[in-house]
Amino acid sequence: MSMENPYVGPRTFDAREADRYYGRDKEALELYHQMVSQRLVLFYAQSGAGKSSLLRTRLIPRLREEGFAVLPTGRVGGRLLEGIDEVDNIYVFNLLLRLDQGRTPPTQLTHLSLADFMADLSSEDGIHYTYRPGSAEAEEEEADEDFPMHVLLIDQFEEVVTNHPERWQERAAFFQQLNEAMARDTRLSVLLCFREDYLAAMDPFAPLMAGRMRTQYYMQRLSREAALEAVSKPAAAFGRPFAPGCAERLTDQLREIRTEEGGVGLGQFVEPVQLQVVCYRLWENLKDRPPGPITEADLDQAGDVDGALSGFYNAALNAAVTQTGVDELTLRNWFEKKLITATGARGTVHQGPQLTEGLSNEVVTLLADRFLLRPEYRAGETWYELIHDRMIDPILAANRRWLQQQDPLVQAAHAWHENAQSSAHLLADRQLRALNIALPHEEEAPVQTHLWRYIALVGLLGLVGFILAHLGFLGDTPQGWASAVIEFLFPGSDL
Numbered sequence: 306m307s308m309e310n311p312y313v314g315p316r317t318f319d320a321r322e323a324d325r326y327y328g329r330d331k332e333a334l335e336l337y338h339q340m341v342s343q344r345l346v347l348f349y350a351q352s353g354a355g356k357s358s359l360l361r362t363r364l365i366p367r368l369r370e371e372g373f374a375v376l377p378t379g380r381v382g383g384r385l386l387e388g389i390d391e392v393d394n395i396y397v398f399n400l401l402l403r404l405d406q407g408r409t410p411p412t413q414l415t416h417l418s419l420a421d422f423m424a425d426l427s428s429e430d431g432i433h434y435t436y437r438p439g440s441a442e443a444e445e446e447e448a449d450e451d452f453p454m455h456v457l458l459i460d461q462f463e464e465v466v467t468n469h470p471e472r473w474q475e476r477a478a479f480f481q482q483l484n485e486a487m488a489r490d491t492r493l494s495v496l497l498c499f500r501e502d503y504l505a506a507m508d509p510f511a512p513l514m515a516g517r518m519r520t521q522y523y524m525q526r527l528s529r530e531a532a533l534e535a536v537s538k539p540a541a542a543f544g545r546p547f548a549p550g551c552a553e554r555l556t557d558q559l560r561e562i563r564t565e566e567g568g569v570g571l572g573q574f575v576e577p578v579q580l581q582v583v584c585y586r587l588w589e590n591l592k593d594r595p596p597g598p599i600t601e602a603d604l605d606q607a608g609d610v611d612g613a614l615s616g617f618y619n620a621a622l623n624a625a626v627t628q629t630g631v632d633e634l635t636l637r638n639w640f641e642k643k644l645i646t647a648t649g650a651r652g653t654v655h656q657g658p659q660l661t662e663g664l665s666n667e668v669v670t671l672l673a674d675r676f677l678l679r680p681e682y683r684a685g686e687t688w689y690e691l692i693h694d695r696m697i698d699p700i701l702a703a704n705r706r707w708l709q710q711q712d713p714l715v716q717a718a719h720a721w722h723e724n725a726q727s728s729a730h731l732l733a734d735r736q737l738r739a740l741n742i743a744l745p746h747e748e749e750a751p752v753q754t755h756l757w758r759y760i761a762l763v764g765l766l767g768l769v770g771f772i773l774a775h776l777g778f779l780g781d782t783p784q785g786w787a788s789a790v791i792e793f794l795f796p797g798s799d800l
Contacts, residue, residue, distance in 0.1 A: 308592050311539035312585040315578050315617065315676060318358035326362040327538040328531035329355065332524050333363035340368065340456065343520040344487060344494045349501045350524035353578045353676045353692060356498050357460055359524070365458070374431055374455035379403045381479065382464030386411050393418075395469050396479040400459065401436070408435040419479075420486040423493065457495045463503040480513040487515065502680050525574065532556045532575035536584060540599060545591065548598040558610045559583065562694040563650050576693045578676040579614060586613040614699035619707075621675040631668050634711075637704045639664050644678075644691050645701070651694055656680075656687040 311325045318326050336359070339346045350356050360378065368375050380403050381396040392398040392415045401414045401422050414422070414436070428434045465476055487493050499507075501523065511517040527535060537552035547555075559580055562572040590607035591599065599608075618640075626633050643662045646652045654662040661669045669689060672678045677696070678689045691697065 309543065310585055310588045310592070311543040312581050312588055314581050314585040318355075318362050320361045320365065323362040323366060324542065325539045326358060328527055328533075328535035329359050329363060329524075331531075333359055333367065336364055336522050336524075337367050339520060339522050340364070340494060340496060341371075343516075345514060345516060345518060345520060346494075346496045347504075347507065347518055347521040348496055348498045348524070349504055349521070351526060352500050352502070352673065352679055353576060354524055354526050355577045356524065358577075360458060360460065360496075360498060368456055369431070372453055374428070374453045376426070376455060376457050377404055377406055377434060379457060379459045380461055380464060381459060382461065382468040388412075389415060391415065394475045394478050394482065395472050396465055396475060397482055404434060404457075405436045406433060408433075418485070419482040420489050423486045423490060454492050454494060457493060458498065459496070460498045462497040462499040463506070466503060466506045477510060477513060480510040484514050500680075527575040527577055527580065528573070529556060529560060529575070532559065532580055535577070535580055539584070540588070544596065545588075546598050548600045551599055551601055551604055554601070555583070555587075555604060555608060555610070559695060563697065567648060567650075572694070576676075576695070579617075579693060579695060582617045583608070583610050583613040586616065610695075611699045611702060614696055615703040615706075618677065618696065618700050618703050621672060621677045624675060625668050625671050628671060629665065629668050631665065633707075636664070636668070637707060640700055641704055644689075645697055649697060651691050651697065653681070653688045653690045656689065661689060 313319075313322060313325065336346070336348060348356065365375050365378075379400045381399050383399040383402070385392065385395070385398075386402075389411055397417075397419050398414060400419065401417060402411060404422070404426060405414065422436055425436055425438050426434050427437050465479060469475075483495065487495060497507075504521075507518060511519075533552055533556045536556050537547050540546055540552075556575065557571055559575045560571045560573075561569050564570045587599070587604075587608040591603060622633065622636055625631055625636060639662065643654050643664075644652050656666060656669065659666060669678065673680055673689065676692055679692045681688045681690065691700075
């Protein structure tokens with residue numbers, strides 16, 4: 306039995322992991338037929354549905370098996386390289402860099418059209434491609450009717466409308482260049498892969514393309530049957546199958562949703578990312594045990610769905626804190642108060658020019674990229690919600706555990722906020738005394754005591770102010786709270 310984990314967690318499947326990718330055979334076959342019969346296909350799905358994984362593990366290998374030459378997967382997003390000050394079209398330039406795979410000096414690509422580049426793109430092994438000026442004439446002399454069709458796949462194509470908004474005029478020109486390249490090379494087929502949220506954003510460019518981009522394929526999230534395959538077959542292939550009924554139980558747990566009445570029901574779909582996260586953790590917890598089927602007892606002891614999803618949430622928050630410097634208490638409070646309603650359902654938040662309900666758009670985008678949030682577009686505006694109802698309880702539980710591990714002042718500030726800033730939840734004299742460590746007796750060192758109390762007052766007020774500011778509810782300091790602090794620090798004073 307292999308000790309290697311057959312599940313990949315929250316990342317995209319690699320081409321070498323095709324033997325672990327299950328549940329998408331139907332979609333892979335249908336998309337392949339679209340590519341064979343049409344020269345331009347729009348392939349879209351929800352964020353996290355597994356579009357890139359399907360391309361890498363199913364579509365590209367199948368196309369190559371059937372004799373198609375598949376170009377390196379392209380992207381149109383990216384920044385200008387250092388030393389490159391000007392390009393004719395930023396989206397074309399980024400695509401050329403990807404297709405050439407770094408074999409040509411970038412300065413040679415800055416003013417090149419897509420059609421001219423494609424005409425001189427050549428390969429010796431059908432995998433690696435290089436731009437060789439002048440090769441088109443030589444190949445044209447050797448070309449015959451049996452020359453294979455070649456396929457250009459552009460992944461994350463929503464970047465054509467999300468990247469470089471200041472260069473929006475170049476978007477239409479990109480589509481025109483793509484259409485020209487397909488017109489000049491009748492053996493070229495193209496697949497544009499993007500998130501479904503951006504389908505409407507493609508409409509203005511449809512008249513620029515032959516066929517008006519009418520051929521489209523939509524991939525749903527995993528159905529119960531497909532999810533059951535994705536849960537059970539990798540485990541069986543790697544020598545630790547699920548016992549009867551166990552994979553079904555785990556799949557149904559992943560389908561749980563909140564009903565309008567506040568109860569729990571079973572939804573139609575499973576989120577692929579959550580499935581991989583839960584199964585990856587289950588396998589890791591079992592891999593050191595003796596060989597044998599995964600049983601109900603194993604699920605109870607090592608297959609805690611809520612625990613796996615809480616860990617997934619914590620990891621995403623840690624990444625956001627590390628990469629952006631956002632305050633963790635603020636971030637956790639934002640999830641709990643903005644994305645989860647008082648009734649325990651998913652809420653939605655509106656994205657403004659700089660902030661999304663008080664949180665930096667940079668942080669929100671990072672959380673969406675890590676599959677915690679799902680964007681939704683309404684009338685040209687962006688809204689966000691949790692990726693699935695199944696995340697609600699794990700998030701609340703993770704927040705509770707995190708708060709229990711924090712400093713008492715953080716807990717006290719949180720409790721005050723949770724109870725509508727009630728004076729009943731302010732720190733009383735006894736509680737304030739409990740927070741002071743090794744406070745000297747006044748009769749032993751009265752001068753030092755008052756000095757210490759003064760320093761403690763400044764530090765305490767600064768710390769609490771910092772905490773309340775990050776929680777987003779810092780206002781006028783309640784007089785009763787201030788009086789209690791001062792009376793404790795300076796007994797009998799007139800401050």
